[in-house]
Amino acid sequence: MADTDQVSDAIIAEAESAAETLAQVKAEIAKAVFGQDRVVELALAAVLAGGHALLIGAPGLAKTRLVEAMGTALGLANQRIQFTPDLMPSDIIGSEVLDESPSGQRTFRFLKGPIFTQLLMADEINRASPRTKSALLQSMQERHVTVAGVRH
Structure with missing residues (x-):
């Protein structure tokens, strides 16, 4: 029982650390891309899942800036x-x-x-x-x- 509790605590600590890091990344991206929180979340989800994202929008909606900011914030x-x-x-x-x-x-x-x-x-x-x-x-x-x- 004690081993299970230790493993659970370690998993919870790791998840909290990942959530904190993700919040920092979102905050860093928000400095460059304003008012598009949902787009930022979905783009980050695509990158973290190892997938691809198709960004569609009118010119001037910060699609390129989003990708550049994500690269900088994630160190990619x-x-x-x-x-x-x-x-x-x-x-x-x-x-x-x-x-x-x-x-x-x-x-x-x-x-x-x-x-x-x-x-x-x-x-x-x-x-x-x-x-x-x-x-x-x-x-x-x-x-x-x-x-x-x-x-x-």
Whole structure:
């Protein structure tokens, strides 16, 4: 019985600590994004659950600012991709480049694209070509990319 009480107390203490940390994160985000508490809560829930969120709204409603503030408050690396009709899949996932060593040996090296970040703001996805959208959605679903037959 005593062991069960100790475990319960430890779980309660850990939950209270997590709730306190979450409140601090919300307060930090609230300094940058005003009057959108529900949006902030739902976006944090998506990030903490390891999922994705689709932010829809008129221009000027602080969608980009929210993502930047979340990245700062959570200590996550974040990137923003502005989707345009001429954006190629390699522009978001990365590509291989040919390197030449001083001895003259040539090898391919993978340069990671902006998708390799902890928090990504993909802006105006509707403007992208179907191939580029497919590259984004595939990497979101599979949580990796494959370039030249190599998984990254």
